[in-house]
Structure formats: C-alpha cells, structure tokens
Amino acid sequence: MEKLGHVCGERIAEIAESRNEIWVLDGDLADSDGAEIFARRHRDRFVNAGIAEQAMVSVAAGLAACGLRPWVFSFSAFLCCRAYDQIRVCVSQTHLPVVLIGSHAGGLSNKNGKSHTILNDIALMATLPHVEVWAPADRDDAVFCIDQIDAARRAAYVRLPREPLPSIGGAAAKIRWLGKPCRLAIVSAGLSTHWAMAAAALLRDRGIEISVLHFCQIWPVDAAHVADLLSEVEQAFVLEDHYAAGGQASILLSLGLPLKIVSLAWPSDWSGQSGKPLDVLKLFQLDPAGIANRISAALGSSLFSALTPQLL
Amino acid sequence: MQIAKSRDDLLGSSDLRVDCRSIRRRVAAALYASGGGHYGGSLSVVEILAVLCRDFVFTRERGDDTRDKLILSKGHAAIALYATLAQLGRLEPSLLLRYGTLQSGLEGHPDMLLTRDIDFSTGSLGQGLSVGIGMALALRASARRVWVVLGDGECQEGQVWEAAILAARHGLTNLTAIVDANGSQDFGFAQNPDLPQSPLPEIPSIWSAFGWHVAEVDGHDVNALHGALSAAKSNLSKPSVVVANTRKGAGVELFERMPTEFHCTRLTSDQHRRVMKELA
Numbered sequence: 001m002e003k004l005g006h007v008c009g010e011r012i013a014e015i016a017e018s019r020n021e022i023w024v025l026d027g028d029l030a031d032s033d034g035a036e037i038f039a040r041r042h043r044d045r046f047v048n049a050g051i052a053e054q055a056m057v058s059v060a061a062g063l064a065a066c067g068l069r070p071w072v073f074s075f076s077a078f079l080c081c082r083a084y085d086q087i088r089v090c091v092s093q094t095h096l097p098v099v100l101i102g103s104h105a106g107g108l109s110n111k112n113g114k115s116h117t118i119l120n121d122i123a124l125m126a127t128l129p130h131v132e133v134w135a136p137a138d139r140d141d142a143v144f145c146i147d148q149i150d151a152a153r154r155a156a157y158v159r160l161p162r163e164p165l166p167s168i169g170g171a172a173a174k175i176r177w178l179g180k181p182c183r184l185a186i187v188s189a190g191l192s193t194h195w196a197m198a199a200a201a202l203l204r205d206r207g208i209e210i211s212v213l214h215f216c217q218i219w220p221v222d223a224a225h226v227a228d229l230l231s232e233v234e235q236a237f238v239l240e241d242h243y244a245a246g247g248q249a250s251i252l253l254s255l256g257l258p259l260k261i262v263s264l265a266w267p268s269d270w271s272g273q274s275g276k277p278l279d280v281l282k283l284f285q286l287d288p289a290g291i292a293n294r295i296s297a298a299l300g301s302s303l304f305s306a307l308t309p310q311l312l
Numbered sequence: 313m314q315i316a317k318s319r320d321d322l323l324g325s326s327d328l329r330v331d332c333r334s335i336r337r338r339v340a341a342a343l344y345a346s347g348g349g350h351y352g353g354s355l356s357v358v359e360i361l362a363v364l365c366r367d368f369v370f371t372r373e374r375g376d377d378t379r380d381k382l383i384l385s386k387g388h389a390a391i392a393l394y395a396t397l398a399q400l401g402r403l404e405p406s407l408l409l410r411y412g413t414l415q416s417g418l419e420g421h422p423d424m425l426l427t428r429d430i431d432f433s434t435g436s437l438g439q440g441l442s443v444g445i446g447m448a449l450a451l452r453a454s455a456r457r458v459w460v461v462l463g464d465g466e467c468q469e470g471q472v473w474e475a476a477i478l479a480a481r482h483g484l485t486n487l488t489a490i491v492d493a494n495g496s497q498d499f500g501f502a503q504n505p506d507l508p509q510s511p512l513p514e515i516p517s518i519w520s521a522f523g524w525h526v527a528e529v530d531g532h533d534v535n536a537l538h539g540a541l542s543a544a545k546s547n548l549s550k551p552s553v554v555v556a557n558t559r560k561g562a563g564v565e566l567f568e569r570m571p572t573e574f575h576c577t578r579l580t581s582d583q584h585r586r587v588m589k590e591l592a
Contacts (some may be wrong), residue, residue: 003537050478050481052471052474052477054438054471054476055442055445056442057442058443058475059446059475061432061446062443062445062447063449065443065446066430070446085439086439088436089434089435090433090443093454094433095422099317113474153355
C-alpha cells in the first residue's frame with residue numbers, strides 16, 4: 001500500500017539525479033502530496049511557492065519557458081481550481097511542458113471534507129488544449145505515467161487519490177484490460193479501478209461475467225484504440241471517482257461507440273463531506289457491494305431498455 | 313523579415329524622444345486601422361518600452377539566445393510593444409496595420425507562439441511577474457535579467473502580491489518590475505468620489521513593505537527611466553521595482569484629459585485625424 005503522490009515524488013527525484021533541468025514546485029504541502037522526497041534530495045531545484053498556487057503555476061511556466069522541466073505538486077482541489085486561469089493561460093495556451101501532480105483528488109477526502117474535495121477536475125483539465133490527463137492506479141502505473149509524461153515533453157495533469165493503494169497487478173499501459181475482455185465491462189481509472197476490481201469479483205461470484213478496462217491515461221484518448229479494446233463489449237459501466245458530467249463516461253460517450261454506456265459516479269448535487277472512505281462510498285452505493293448491486297439491477301432491467309447511452 | 317544589424321539601423325533617430333513620438337503615431341494608426349483598442353495604456357507605456365527594448369533587452373551586443381527577457385504583463389498594451397519592435401527594426405512596420413486581424417501574427421494580446429521577440433504570452437492580468445520569477449530562477453547563474461512591465465490597475469490582482477512575496481523571499485536581484493503607474497483603469501471609481509481614485513494608492517510604500525527595492529521616476533523621461541533601470545541592475549540584495557509615473561494616453565491632449573473614456577475605445581475619423589496631427 002503506497003500513496004501515489006510519494007511514488008511520483010520519488011520517481012521524479014530519481015529522474016532528476018542525472019537531469020539538471022528537472023525542478024519541483026510545491027504549494028506548501030510537500031509532506032502530504034509527495035514532493036517532500038524531491039525537496040530533500042534536490043533542494044537547489046525545489047521551490048516551496050508557499051500557499052500561493054496561482055504564482056506557483058506561473059513560476060513553473062517561466063521555468064519551462066527557459067527550457068527547464070517543472071513538476072508542480074499540490075492538492076488537486078487547490079491546484080485545479082485556485083490556479084485554473086494560470087493553467088489555462090500560462091500552460092495550455094503556451095504549450096509549455098509543465099506537469100501538475102494533484103494529490104487528494106476525488107470524493108474520499110477523509111476528515112478534510114468538501115473544501116478539499118474536487119469532483120470535476122477531469123472535466124476542467126481535459127477541456128484545456130494540450131494538457132494530458134492521467135490517473136495511475138498503483139506504484140507501477142505511477143512510475144509508468146511519470147516516465148511517459150517525461151518522455152513526451154507535454155503539459156499534463158496527474159490526478160492522484162489521498163488513499164494509499166495496493167498493486168493492481170500486470171504490466172502498466174495507457175489503457176489495459178484487467179482480466180479477459182468480455183461482453184460486459186467496468187471502465188475505470190485511478191482509484192475507481194480498485195472499486196471496479198472488487199465489484200467485478202463480487203459479480204463474477206454471482207455468475208455475471210464482467211471485466212475491468214483500466215485507463216491510466218484518461219485524456220486524450222485514441223478513439224480507434226479504445227474502439228478496438230471495446231470491440232467485444234456490449235455494455236460498459238463507467239465507474240468514476242468524479243461527477244458523471246465531464247468525466248470518463250462523457251469522454252467515452254463522445255467517441256460514439258456502438259455499445260451501451262452507463263455511468264456510476266458521485267451525485268451531481270454532492271460536494272463532498274468528511275468521513276471514512278468506506279462510509280462515504282456506502283452512502284452513495286459506490287462500495288463494492290453497492291456497485292455490484294447497481295450493475296446487477298441495471299443488467300436485470302436492461303432487457304427492457306434500448307441500446308442507447310444513458311447517464312444514471 | 314529583415315533584421316537591423318547595427319544601432320544606427322535599429323533606430324529611426326539617435327534621440328529616443330523622437331522615436332517615442334514615432335511609436336505613438338504607429339500605435340494610433342494601428343489602433344484606428346483595427347477599429348479601436350487600448351489607447352490609454354498603450355500610450356502611457358511608450359517610453360518605458362522604448363528604453364527597455366533599445367537599451368536593455370534587444371541590444372546589439374547580445375543575440376536572441378543570450379539577451380534579457382521581457383514580459384509585458386499588462387498585455388492589453390501589446391500594440392505599444394509591437395510598435396516599439398517595429399521602430400527598432402525587429403518587426404515589419406506595415407504589419408502593424410493588420411494588428412488583431414486573423415493570421416496577422418500580431419494577436420490582440422502578446423502571443424509567444426506567434427510573434428518573434430515575445431518572451432511570454434500575456435493578457436489575463438497579474439500573471440507576468442510570477443512567470444518572471446520562474447525565468448529569473450532559471451537564469452540566475454547567467455548574466456541575463458528579467459524585466460516585467462505591469463500596470464497599476466493590474467496590481468489589484470492578488471497573484472501580483474503572491475509573486476512579490478516569493479521574489480523577495482528568493483532575493484531575485486536579476487528580476488525587475490516596472491509599474492506603468494498611469495493612475496487610471498477601465499471603469500475606475502469615479503461613480504463614488506468618496507473612495508480613493510487611484511488604482512493602487514501608495515504604490516512605492518507597498519512594494520517596499522513587500523521587501524522590494526523601490527525607485528520612483530517620471531515614466532515619460534527617457535533619461536530618468538534609463539538611470540533607474542541601470543541602477544536596478546546594480547542592486548545586489550533585493551528584487552527591484554521601478555514605479556514609473558505616467559499619464560494615461562500620454563501625448564494626446566484629449567486622452568490625457570479623459571483617461572477613463574479613452575482606456576479602450578474607437579475614434580471617429582475626425583478624432584483620429586486630430587490625434588495624428590497632434591502626434592506629427
């Protein structure tokens with residue numbers, strides 16, 4: 001079980017051993033968001049921007065404009081919302097390779113509650129031109145994601161959950177099946193891939209054959225590749241740690257694939273609240289049993305519904 | 313594009329004041345051609361940009377890879393920067409009349425992806441000083457400096473002060489901010505005469521309180537500007553700011569008399585004729 005922010009911080013610090021152009025900026029949360037390792041190993045290339053996310057993102061863009069490769073850490077809610085205009089103007093509109101590492105993304109904020117919760121970050125970031133969106137699910141995924149972004153020299157946003165996560169197994173890839181492709185799929189990314197795997201196991205125990213298609217990179221998507229991966233799938237349940245609007249379900253729907261797409265996401269009228277992860281998940285039937293029940297129910301009623309996309 | 317090769321080619325005149333007059337004419341002609349624009353803030357910043365560009369940023373001694381960086385954080389004065397570059401022979405002057413038109417290469421606000429010599433894209437106010445910090449950190453070990461031109465109205469943006477704190481903390485002596493203090497902004501506060509009317513009252517003492525070295529000059533006096541910017545280079549402990557007191561719409565009596573009306577507007581053909589005559 002590892003916090004992926006720390007895995008990312010560690011990987012970036014490793015890369016930086018032989019690469020002087022790598023810098024890290026942090027919004028005074030280095031001990032929580034994973035930047036701490038870099039701060040200790042490369043203090044000359046670490047900037048604590050202070051509690052000033054707007055300046056931090058623009059400073060990173062200034063570094064990048066001089067040929068350096070800045071990685072910017074904070075909590076997702078503050079990075080995406082507090083500094084959105086700076087990401088829009090200084091990063092997206094300049095095509096500079098600034099990478100944003102947002103920890104504590106999604107609905108499980110633990111004690112922090114709604115002020116620290118962001119459920120629309122995929123929508124915000126995937127609608128900015130030239131910004132990739134990634135959501136690794138375990139250590140190998142996180143290292144793969146950092147290496148891919150580093151090699152691509154593009155701007156990116158990496159959304160990471162607060163919770164430490166175990167391995168999901170297998171070799172990391174941008175998009176991959178966890179299990180054998182079949183008629184039914186749960187599509188997920190990052191943290192929700194762990195929910196999806198647990199729910200799929202419960203469904204298989206009930207005799208329902210279903211597999212998980214995990215996205216490590218959420219945006220942009222190669223439509224042909226996704227269509228190919230989903231070629232056997234008749235119905236996909238998109239399970240996301242995000243609102244339905246603007247998230248993975250929206251992205252998948254926009255591809256116009258010939259399959260039924262059902263969204264399982266946080267309610268659009270909920271902003272987040274304090275609570276232990278499992279308690280919060282249960283409240284909205286996003287715990288493994290809740291997800292399995294909702295999918296079972298949807299499958300039971302799908303005999304009567306047309307094969308059209310819908311958002312539950 | 314033909315690039316000037318020597319100082320003599322760079323300038324239409326050996327007297328920068330004559331060049332500033334020419335830059336003002338170019339600004340007025342371009343804004344009229346494009347159907348109007350930011351007259352006030354473009355004309356107030358002319359001497360600041362002329363001195364910066366000629367004597368500090370685009371000097372003959374240093375090429376593009378080694379020159380200083382310039383960020384026009386008050387991006388709405390883009391035409392003043394384009395006109396200055398044209399005056400220095402770095403931009404084809406006839407292009408100015410296509411300012412803000414599709415695929416002219418001269419966007420309404422500076423765009424580093426489309427226009428040579430633009431070191432960073434601006435337009436959303438308050439961001440340039442932070443970008444300048446990034447550049448100053450990156451160039452700290454070199455002899456290159458970073459110059460950031462802000463408006464006094466722009467200093468109402470909170471991000472300016474996030475940057476002011478951070479630059480002072482890092483003691484960035486290779487970073488200089490120049491505030492074009494033209495004393496006016498778009499709508500302003502005239503509707504309530506009981507309120508302070510200046511965009512940012514007490515500018516020098518505020519910057520000083522944030523830990524910056526402050527100089528205050530007449531922003532239309534090219535020699536005073538040159539002196540203050542030169543002095544900023546020798547400051548060894550703090551980032552420096554030059555508060556350049558200017559007149560909004562400087563050079564045109566009508567604009568100076570009614571700064572709010574001519575912040576961003578279009579002129580009648582009659583008004584334009586009179587403005588060009590005044591700047592002749």
